[in-house]
Amino acid sequence: MRKTYKLYIGGAFPRSESGRSYVVSNAKGKFLANASQASRKDARDAVVAARKAFTGWHGRTAYNRGQVLYRIAEVMEGRHQQFSAEVSASEGLSISKARAVVDESIDRWVWYAGWADKLAQVVGSSNPVAGPYFDFSLPEATGVVAVLAPQDSSLLGLTSVIAPAIVSGNTVVAVSSFERPLPAITLGEVMATSDVPGGVVNILTGSASEVGPWLASHMDVNAIDLCGIVDPEEATELEIAAADNLKRVRRPAEEDWSADQGMSRLTQYLELKTVWHPIGV
Amino acid sequence: MSRFEYAPAPESRAIVDIKSSYGLFINGQFTDATDGKPFKTVSPASEEVLAEVSEAGPADVDKAVRAARKAFEKVWGPMSGKDRAKYLFRIARLIQERSRELAVLESLDNGKPIRESRDVDIPLVAAHFFYYAGWADKLEYAGVGDDPQPWGVAGQVIPWNFPMLMLAWKIAPALAAGNTVVLKPAETTPLTALAFAEICQQADLPPGVVNIVTGAGRTGQALVEHEGVDKVAFTGSTEVGRAIAKSVAGTHKAVTLELGGKAANIVFEDAPIDQTIEGIVNGIFFNQGHVCCAGSRLLVQESVYDEVLARLKRRMGTLRVGDPLDKNTDIGAINSAAQLAKIRELSQIGEDEGAERWSPECELPAHGYWFPPTVFTGVSQAHRIAREEIFGPVLSVLTFRTPQEAVEKANNTPFGLSAGIWTDKGSRILWMANQLRAGVVWANTFNRFDPTSPFGGYKESGYGREGGRHGLEAYLAH
Incomplete structure (x- = not known):
């Protein structure tokens, strides 16, 4: 039986409100599915869902968020075969190479x-100020992060841009790879069954070039990852739009998704809060 | 209220040698x-x-x-x-x-x-x-x-x-x-x-x-x-x-x-009142209020509003505005004519929008750019003086009933640079500090800076x- 691939917004799987879909083909050009083509309205709905989910997700204990992310890895493991088939078809990899990519993606969630x-211990600090004050700094999530996911790496790349944002308490609106959206939607189905509260991750399939500008200029989005934008001029336009509310912007860069990811995407979506209190009797 | 008069105590200019x-x-x-x-x-x-x-x-x-x-x-x-x-x-x-x-x-x-x-x-x-x-x-x-x-x-x-x-x-x-x-x-x-x-x-x-x-x-x-x-x-x-x-x-x-910033300085009913008044004054009148992290929105719990306002006004009456080089001066000159015009304009808008303006009687020097310490009461969240950075010695006062309401009002701004909390209850300080979306949170203090302490919004x-x-x-x- 074939599956209908839909958007994932606020924990539900709607079709695009625009009613549009587009043909997704495999790497050899053979028909795979009709994917929903997300519109401006879908992007806005997703931002509303992400904002609504932020307080609760950000308010959870770090231990709990860690467990939820680990649960994502567990549930992905159960769908290993499906992911491998989709990655293989989308990226034109042999099934054994696709399996290795799925393994890496699961490992990345665990990491x-x-x-x-x-x-908080690695990024935060206690600050030895010159006076009778207790002074400490803690990292906190920035808020709603828009992610224009990589166009080439449909699952490992997508995982590598969503996981670092949500682990610290941000909520995400992700636009998947345009030509390779199927693993993204299956990842949405994993989210829906992994104790990830609805709205924490929202996944739109469609064109980053079409939806990106609405996310970049949205005043309730706090940060944007331009990773999936291939054209430098387009990236510049999006960065300009993002300045309207001083979004934290991650510019597109050469990425090696198989490499050690380091902390830069983690810290990109963190604010540092410094708290002072007098010491005295 | 009677008070001591101070003799001028100017710092000597002779120590500086300004070239033409x-x-x-x-x-x-x-x-x-x-x-x-x-x-x-x-x-x-x-x-x-x-x-x-x-x-x-x-x-x-x-x-x-x-x-x-x-x-x-x-x-x-x-x-x-x-x-x-x-x-x-x-x-x-x-x-x-x-x-x-x-x-x-x-x-x-x-x-x-x-x-x-x-x-x-x-x-x-x-x-x-x-x-x-x-x-x-x-x-x-x-x-x-x-x-x-x-x-x-x-x-x-x-x-x-x-x-x-x-x-x-x-x-x-x-x-x-x-x-x-x-x-x-x-x-x-x-x-x-x-x-x-x-x-x-x-x-x-x-x-x-x-x-x-x-x-x-x-x-x-x-x-x-x-x-x-x-x-x-x-x-x-x-x-x-x-x-x-x-x-x-x-x-x-x-x-x-x-x-920029538009920091909320939040006063709970159990706050140590004397320190709090000093903290409010330091929060907004330090450096003539030309401070991006100034505590320019005072949020006072309703039950202590009258007392806080009365004491604040009394304290404002003792602030000495004048010669920056005088060692007794609390509030110096506004940095430029342009900034003075902006402060005047926003204060006028505050009045026009229906907030009540108050300043202590104070004699301002004849030359230079001056603005008296000013407090606006009856301010609502929609007022421009509650939303825009004035960058001058002008305080907008709002009230709240519950901690949750204080948090909502404090965070209701596109800015997020700093915030202040005044309360005797430790667990409330930490809860508030968690909720406030601001880069620097001063609890029972305000406007403290140190090279070891990260600052930003x-x-x-x-x-x-x-x-x-x-x-x-x-x-x-x-």
């Missing part, structure tokens, strides 16, 4: 899951 | 500007012209960036961290040695009370250089990897509210990380930056490591947009910060922005941190 309750 | 005109500081030398017109810097307390300063045009900025590039490639970049540290320690010492002079100069050019420039600004300037000096040979411990590298040339633009302190916040971490610098001070307060240029000469800092280009917005724009700049750091208005974020789009430049208050290890990170490529 990021472990960061949840370590970030 | 200044050039630009490029490549270790003071040089004439090639394509800009000179402009005057005045004392805002008297409107007396203090000096004539050169305006750097694009050609001058280009020269400065080239000098910085050369110094980065030939001298400062290759130099060991240990040796860079020695220069920074030397600069810190020179600042300490000349601290009295720098304090007087700052108060003259900026209008801030000598008590603040002497006890807050200049000691913190020295402390910042001292703190970051110690980082110069420890960069591999800064948390950005084993082999941290500087960006290259940093283009830095600073505001007029804490002229020399903002210079220190920018230059000290930049140099410690191995960058070279072109810095543009604000057009109304260039003198301490130019004195700092002399200090660089006295410290034998290699030419081109620090370059100071004076001028207004046009000069800053030329600097920020210059291709040879790798790292942009700006402190100032959100409006200009936004323009900078747009102008660097699509470039390789790294950016940190420290922008959420949301439209900018991005990046200054101070501490995190402030260093902003100057390392990663």
